[in-house]
Amino acid sequence: MKALAWHGKHDVRIDNVPDPELVNPRDAIIKVTSTAICGSDLHLYDAYIPTLKAGDILGHEFMGEVVDVGPKSTLKKGQRVVVPFTIACGSCYHCGKHQYSACDNGNPADNQDIGQELYGHPMSGLFGYSHLTGGYAGGQAEYVRVPFSDVGPIVIPDGVADDKVLFLSDILPTGWQAAEYAEIEPGDTVAVWGCGPVGLFAVQSAFLQGAERVIAIDHFPHRLELAKKFGAETINFEETATYEALMEMTGGIGPDAVIDAVGLEAHGLFVDNVVDQIKASTFLGTDRTHAIRQAILACRKGGRVSMPAVYGGFVDKFPLGAFMEKGLTLKTGQTHVQHYMPALLNAIMEGKIDTEFMISHRMPLSEAPKGYDMFKNNQNEVTKIVLKPGLDR
Amino acid sequence: MSLNNPQGDDAPLDTSKRRGVGTEAAAQLPDGQGDTVVASIVTINRPVGEVFAHFRDFANLPTFMENVARIDVLDANRSHWVVKAPAGKTVEWDARITEEQRDRSIAWTSEDGADVANSGRIEFRDAGPRGTIVKLTIVYDPPGGVIGQWIAKLFQREPKIQSRRDLRRFKQLMETGEIATPAMNPKQFEEMGL
Numbered sequence: 211m212k213a214l215a216w217h218g219k220h221d222v223r224i225d226n227v228p229d230p231e232l233v234n235p236r237d238a239i240i241k242v243t244s245t246a247i248c249g250s251d252l253h254l255y256d257a258y259i260p261t262l263k264a265g266d267i268l269g270h271e272f273m274g275e276v277v278d279v280g281p282k283s284t285l286k287k288g289q290r291v292v293v294p295f296t297i298a299c300g301s302c303y304h305c306g307k308h309q310y311s312a313c314d315n316g317n318p319a320d321n322q323d324i325g326q327e328l329y330g331h332p333m334s335g336l337f338g339y340s341h342l343t344g345g346y347a348g349g350q351a352e353y354v355r356v357p358f359s360d361v362g363p364i365v366i367p368d369g370v371a372d373d374k375v376l377f378l379s380d381i382l383p384t385g386w387q388a389a390e391y392a393e394i395e396p397g398d399t400v401a402v403w404g405c406g407p408v409g410l411f412a413v414q415s416a417f418l419q420g421a422e423r424v425i426a427i428d429h430f431p432h433r434l435e436l437a438k439k440f441g442a443e444t445i446n447f448e449e450t451a452t453y454e455a456l457m458e459m460t461g462g463i464g465p466d467a468v469i470d471a472v473g474l475e476a477h478g479l480f481v482d483n484v485v486d487q488i489k490a491s492t493f494l495g496t497d498r499t500h501a502i503r504q505a506i507l508a509c510r511k512g513g514r515v516s517m518p519a520v521y522g523g524f525v526d527k528f529p530l531g532a533f534m535e536k537g538l539t540l541k542t543g544q545t546h547v548q549h550y551m552p553a554l555l556n557a558i559m560e561g562k563i564d565t566e567f568m569i570s571h572r573m574p575l576s577e578a579p580k581g582y583d584m585f586k587n588n589q590n591e592v593t594k595i596v597l598k599p600g601l602d603r
Numbered sequence: 604m605s606l607n608n609p610q611g612d613d614a615p616l617d618t619s620k621r622r623g624v625g626t627e628a629a630a631q632l633p634d635g636q637g638d639t640v641v642a643s644i645v646t647i648n649r650p651v652g653e654v655f656a657h658f659r660d661f662a663n664l665p666t667f668m669e670n671v672a673r674i675d676v677l678d679a680n681r682s683h684w685v686v687k688a689p690a691g692k693t694v695e696w697d698a699r700i701t702e703e704q705r706d707r708s709i710a711w712t713s714e715d716g717a718d719v720a721n722s723g724r725i726e727f728r729d730a731g732p733r734g735t736i737v738k739l740t741i742v743y744d745p746p747g748g749v750i751g752q753w754i755a756k757l758f759q760r761e762p763k764i765q766s767r768r769d770l771r772r773f774k775q776l777m778e779t780g781e782i783a784t785p786a787m788n789p790k791q792f793e794e795m796g797l
Binding site: 231 | 646648733734764767768769771772774775778779780781782783784785786787788789792
């Protein structure tokens, strides 16, 4: 089959590799019909995440048709499913608490060593996201082996287009969880840093969860336009002093909750950011973190910080003093996708959440390398690229 | 459930920074031997009776203990172990159960002539709604002393690393009925080892 494989920094290629087969009893094999390039794939593309190996197949947002099932799978051949990016067993203590991304068993035993050393505990397996998260082949491929297929994939009713439901695999639940972690109360003002796909879904989710006002911050005019469409007020940080603007827009109080949907590759010419970039490029630090610093300073006293953004390692100049003195609360983590999928599928079916607006480009899988390049270099226009292996067939 | 630590705090003996804890651990095990102690612990979300029974059937062990090539059960208390060592070698010994409490613990020691003298204990404790806590303590004489241990680590056949991974696989098997793997097909699964 054809699959998008990582070969090094800014080097991804379409490789011919053997089709995946069933290995374990709970496995299913999915023939991919739609698969997206995620903003967090750019962290891999830019070689910010350690433990990738040449030839690793990327992609963790995918859906498709069930073509083979193991004896313990509950899926049936021919069903259409969206697959969550977190590989969770459904039977460990954490899965029992619906903390699926903390699953004890989704990550193979040997691969768990890295997480144990780096973070103190290993997290769940993830599709196509380095060997730290299991070394599983990802979904930017014609076929994928899906472990624990009786727990993860959600069956999509006939007649519902791929483009409507694909984002249940990651970014929609991630945006929703980000808003939930902001613990929004009626009347609240929520500020969202980053109007990428997760930020834009966080904007929609924040309103649905009762926010009175959402203020979206980015520097790409097109992305700010999209946020505005969903009712957000916007700040372009290249043209505006963000902290000052936020204070004036909130009567000097600051946003009740702040959401960092930017993560470890924050853009912008700020002194701390330039220092971070130098450190990251020399491996003295791994993460560029201007957005989370600014969010903490802007958040109102006693407010909430929600951080769906991906961070991998260590940061300098984290404003721990501001965090403590202002009595903030931080909630973060990889998304517990399986927990949110059923309710969010309903919300899509009932028209409460718009998903298709996100897709700016559709292309065959064979053009994925071009897609990575476009996504990296034209973030204003490219909000989301969906690859369709069927267009190659 | 653990070995006594005379230190005065509540920390397990195997986590002590003091010298000589390996010998202390051996002294507390029935017919214990060896000078180096390693321990691993895991909580398995299944009832203690089920976890104990699966482990007690030693024929099951090679399915989740990657470095165990073969176990021949000789009689109710004795078994012959063939274990993978660095650089493609194997080491062998006869193990004798020195103490067994159903659903609680199994202690063993290797018999004379072992390639690597070792002893230890696996303990099972009912953890209520969280299932069963399983702690594996191994006391052994590292072949070639510190250098040998370092080489073993290099080849990832060091007992500390192996036992931690083996317990994780035991947990996966008990909780999910299978062992998680990124393998793309059964042949690759075979080649990767467990």
